Amino acid sequence: MELDELRNEWQQMSIELDKQKILTDKLIIDMTQEKYNNKLKSISIPETIGTLVCFAAAIYIFANFDTLDTWYLQVSGLFTALFCIVLPMLSLRSIFGMQKINISTNNYKQSLEKFAKSKKQFVWIQKVSFYLSFILVIVSLPVSAKFMNGKDLFLESKVWLWYVPFGFAFLYFFSKWVFKHYKRTTDSAEDLLKELDIS
Numbered sequence: 001m002e003l004d005e006l007r008n009e010w011q012q013m014s015i016e017l018d019k020q021k022i023l024t025d026k027l028i029i030d031m032t033q034e035k036y037n038n039k040l041k042s043i044s045i046p047e048t049i050g051t052l053v054c055f056a057a058a059i060y061i062f063a064n065f066d067t068l069d070t071w072y073l074q075v076s077g078l079f080t081a082l083f084c085i086v087l088p089m090l091s092l093r094s095i096f097g098m099q100k101i102n103i104s105t106n107n108y109k110q111s112l113e114k115f116a117k118s119k120k121q122f123v124w125i126q127k128v129s130f131y132l133s134f135i136l137v138i139v140s141l142p143v144s145a146k147f148m149n150g151k152d153l154f155l156e157s158k159v160w161l162w163y164v165p166f167g168f169a170f171l172y173f174f175s176k177w178v179f180k181h182y183k184r185t186t187d188s189a190e191d192l193l194k195e196l197d198i199s
Contacts, residue, residue: 026104032192033103039189043182044095051092054084064147072154073146076139083136087129094122098189103196111193119186126182130175137167 058081068077097118103111141163142153153159 029104029196032196036101036103036189036192037099039185039192040095040099043185044092044099047088047091047095051088054088057081058084060147061143067150068143068146070152070154073142073152077143080136080140080143083132087125087132090125091122091129094118094125098122098186101193103193111196112190115190115193119190122186123183126179130179133171133175134168137171138164141167 061077061081061084065074065077068074095118098115101111101114101118106114141159145151145153145159
């Protein structure tokens with residue numbers, strides 16, 4: 001009789017320990033998901049704000065396109081507007097791809113694979129944006145000058161002598177700083193996923 005009671009108590013304890021382990025695992029996964037989402041917010045929030053600013057600039061360019069009265073100003077305006085629409089959208093899409101990863105519904109391997117794919121796309125878009133930004137520095141100034149004071153900067157050489165070197169230097173250092181922050185954040189998010197290796 002005592003042996004049966006002991007066996008029943010042992011089985012009951014085992015069941016309770018299993019339940020406790022399931023609850024602990026779920027708690028760990030939920031906490032990791034929250035940390036993961038918070039890390040990616042430090043990328044998605046500035047990118048979203050930047051996208052809204054870019055969309056506003058593109059809308060302004062299209063609304064005042066008739067002000068650009070030469071073919072080269074129109075090409076510059078079109079490039080600037082398209083840059084302000086396409087690349088921010090692609091960037092946000094890749095960030096949302098990383099944010100959509102649900103750790104609790106995917107296993108460890110699936111989460112890492114989805115993250116790696118989205119991260120690779122995000123890094124590629126950032127690199128493309130970096131190189132195209134050098135063209136944007138050149139074409140956006142004449143468009144801005146035409147809108148603000150009606151001048152055609154393609155006909156004025158003095159501005160280009162200081163603007164292009166300064167614009168390129170600023171863009172280079174600012175882009176490197178942003179890219180380093182983004183890389184550190186995505187690496188940190190990936191490390192959180194790797195810590196869940198329970199397979």
